[in-house]
Amino acid sequence: MGEWIREKWQASAELLHARPMPQDRRRRVSWLRPTKPALILGSATVDPFSGTRTDVVRRRSGGGLVWLDPDVCTWVDVFVPADDPLWRADVGEAFDWLGRRLAAAFSSVGMPANVHRGHYEAGPSGGLVCFASLGPGEVAVNGRKLVGISQRRTREGSRFQCAAYERFDLGPLAPLLDPDTAARVRDRAVGWADLGVDITPSGIAELVVSFIAAHDT
Template structure:
């Protein structure tokens, strides 16, 4: 696996295609230029409160992988994508099992920081706000501390391969994302109460976590960077 260190706008990053004829898997370590709200592939832009986002200076973009809305802050999250060609030994045609190896890699990276986790191997969880907010529900291969999501993973599959999009936070605050969505006051209050205990963060370990997951994905002794 080779590493690409990527910057640029959130919209451009999420529009980046899965390369054709990829010779080997790639890890894309992404550092956004500012805060953003990233909507899932099935969500309409109307889900977002565009006026609130503009007032806060937050970019709104859409990704090609599924799931709910995700809040992005370069100071408070680690975002790493993994692109896997079909000929890679880690490939699985089973969409559910396809994420397990990646979740296990995150587990090993987190264990190196002294954080005990477990892997979610169930199907896509159905929760009251799961279609709206990514961290409101669990998906296959995601990593938990106790019953709380710590690493979110979504995927997009094409003939060229699979793109797995991963994010972890320093701390979980449901209002980071809810305050950027077009919700009534009643729905926002209800969602905040439901989401308060569904996720968690890694604390002051973001830099160490980025280094640990990159090292885990590349394997010992391999540090190619673009």
């Protein structure tokens, strides 16, 4: 029950998000690398780029918009079966153990990372941009969001999707915001290189995976 399956996947962001939930009741931690950048929508987010050539993918978990560029972002998925000791019935509490392991991973390379334990804060974009908000279990440094986490729950278990930036960049999301809001969003989020940590996105992925799977409980 406590052993982790470690996986690496490379495909389009659409295919990576469409992966079915595991049926074998085993924990998984998966390092995911999209083949090209994409805009990720939450389950209830309106597509602001409809009719354009921007790759747009809707995830089944909630949350705001995420610009996902594999050259400057790290994406790790974590699956916990519904009968696992780590699984929690309370949606907010379900993030806590994962946030603590992610914070420990980033703290191990010199970042004073901590877990947000308060209520959801929509932030300056009113929830439109994921990294402008801060939810239970997400990881921050001095109040600035470092790791975003979304959660999808089914009868099989919970899938957590974790993303972090090397250097935070709004990318194509910037034109959706007025200049003042865009500046406030940039102040609300942070990347590990912005904090002086010189590690590649693949290096951060390996670090995160090792900390998540380091313990059996």
